[in-house]
Amino acid sequence: MKGGIKGLKVSQVSLIFIGLLCATLIALASTKPTFLASLIPSQSQVLQLYRGSRQTPKQDNSSSLQTGAQQVRSPSPSQIGSGDDANATTTADRDTNISNELSGGTNKSKQAKNVLIVESPAERSHLKKNCNYAKGRWVFDDSRPLYSGSGCVQWLSPMWACRRTQRTDFQYERLRWQPKDCEMEAFSRSKFLQRMQDKTLAFVGDSLGREQFQSLMCMVTGGEESPEVLNVGYEYGLVKARGAKRPDGWAYRFPNTNTTILYYWSATLSDLEPLNVSDPATDVAMHLDRPPSFLRRFIDRFDVLVLNTGHHWNKGKLESNRWVVHVGGVPDAEGKITIEAAKNIAVRSVIGWVNSQLPSFPGHKAFLRTLSPRHFFNGDWNTGGTCDNTVPLTYGSEVVRDGSSDPVLAEAVRGTNVTLLDITAMSQLRDEGHISRYRVRGVSEMQDCLHWCLPGIPDTWNEILSAQI
Structure with missing residues (x-):
């Protein structure tokens, strides 16, 4: 058919x-x-490839982390490193004639500073989401430290550069903090400056805040001489006054990205007002309910603000500085306000004020760093207290608790847009990282178990800060 x-x-x-x-x-x-x-490829293979692309250094997770060793109970900032009156009672702060001697140390910063993590904004958001950076463990990392303590002479005070002292053990430099429930990106100086382009980061606090400032300057420069970095302290009134030992702070600008990093000394985060400006020995009104005038004047310029206070809230400090507690413009003449209560008033006041200012400056971020722990054993700073241990992680390597070890400051930021930079518990595990007895010239009978060796623990504080910017 x-x-x-x-x-x-x-x-x-x-x-x-x-x-x-x-x-x-x-x-x-x-x-x-x-x-x-x-x-x-399977999901595990993809993850393995992704992690491998980060060139994550080999970690020592062996039992050596839990050692059983016995515990023995406007010049640059580095040029004015001694005599820090934020902790004037320690010997380290009295070393006013420290030399610029250099001792050994290998600059490993070049190994890590150029390692970049290629990630999309969505991936970065995932890394930060619901991350409790305070919970985790210390691990050994052969790529540490992030810079050379003997090389970062431009920014690092000699009294805090333990590579330049008589100390000979440096295991404390090799530890990295690993958060438990999230991935914390490796610090990259170029990436940090890119994020902070046309922005200003301000540290406002005591001498531990100054250590964090110097740590970040060393991290961002790789511990190398950086003549291109500009001293812009004059823009903030941070110049040495006549008769003063040092300015009230320092400010430096990286011209390629227009990034400014500064520090201002305010040990109590309260406004200090001399009662008689013509008398050098006058008492000073410490207004607990008034933020520092420096903060009130410049907060609009601070894209990132990091506050800290803690170790000046004791009778000795208040008396030696002639600070008189004021609330509502009236002195506490009868001493009804305890020192602990005064601290709480000051912290809540400054946090409340900063929180009220943030809506006026979209994109600005504020952090309150928790207390940096002391490690005086068998006494205090003036009664023979020591921190002679040189073995890392003698008391453990891990923080497992969910809440902060500084509940007062944690409560102060609750319900605000100020972020808690919680470093207390992780730092508590690192008693071997303090200055101890070591000085550039010999050793001292009076030990500094408050400040940290740099490179060291404050570098980790800045890594966590950078991860949240």
């Missing part, structure tokens, strides 16, 4: 071909998962 094959019409032949095609497709569909599985 016309149009047929062996008696079949064209329409019938077409239907047969369509049927065969459908059957073929169904057969392929049933075998596709198995077939494709051999060609597509």
Whole structure:
């Protein structure tokens, strides 16, 4: 017949071909998962490739972390490193004639500073989401430290550069903090400056805040001489006054990215007002309910603000500085306000004020760093207290608690847009990282178990800060 094959019409032949095609497709569909599985990498393989691309240094997770060793109970900032009156009672702060001697040490900063993590904004957001940076453990990392303590002479005070002292053990430099429930990106100086382009980061606090400031300057410069960095302290009134030992702070700008990093000394985060400006020995009103005038004047310029206070809230400090507690412009003449209560008033006041200012400056961020722990054993700073241990992680390597070890400051930021930079518990595990007895010239009978060696623990504080910017 016309149009047929062996008696079949064209329409019938077409239907047969369509049927065969459908059957073929169904057969392929049933075998596709198995077939494709051999060609597509598994999720674990993808993750392994991603982690490998970060060039994560080899970690020592062995039992050596839990050692059983016995515990023995406007010049640059580095040029004015001694005599820090934020902790004037320690010997380290009295070393006013420290030399610029250099001792050993290998600059490993070049190994890590150029390692970049390529990530999309969505990936970065995932890394930060719900991350409790305070919970985790210390691990050994051969790529540490992030800079050379003997090389970062431009920014690092000699009294805190333990590579330049008589100390000979430096295991404390090799530890890195690993948060438990999230991935913390490796610090990259170029990435940090890129994020902070046309921005200002301000540290406002005591001498531990100054250590964090110097640590960040060393991290961002890789511990190398950086003559291109500009001293812009004059823009903030941070110049040495006549008769003063040092300015009230320092400010430096990286011209390539217009990034400014500064520090201002305010040990109590309260406004200090001399009662008689013509008398050098006058008492000073410490207004607990008024933020420092420096903060009130410049907060609009601070894209990132890091506050800290803690070790000046004791009778000795208040008396030696002639600070008189004031609330509502009135002195606490009868001493009804305890020192602990005064601290709480000051912290809540400054946090409340900063929180009220943040809506006026979209994109600005504020942090309150928790207390940096002391490690005086068998006494205090003036009664023979020591911190002679040189073995890292003698008391453990891990923080497992969920809440902060500084509940007062944690409560102060609750319900605000100020972020808690919680470093207390992780730092508590690192008693071997303090200055101890070591000085550039010999050793001292009076030990500094408050300040930290740099490179050291404050570098980790800055890594956590950078991860949240």
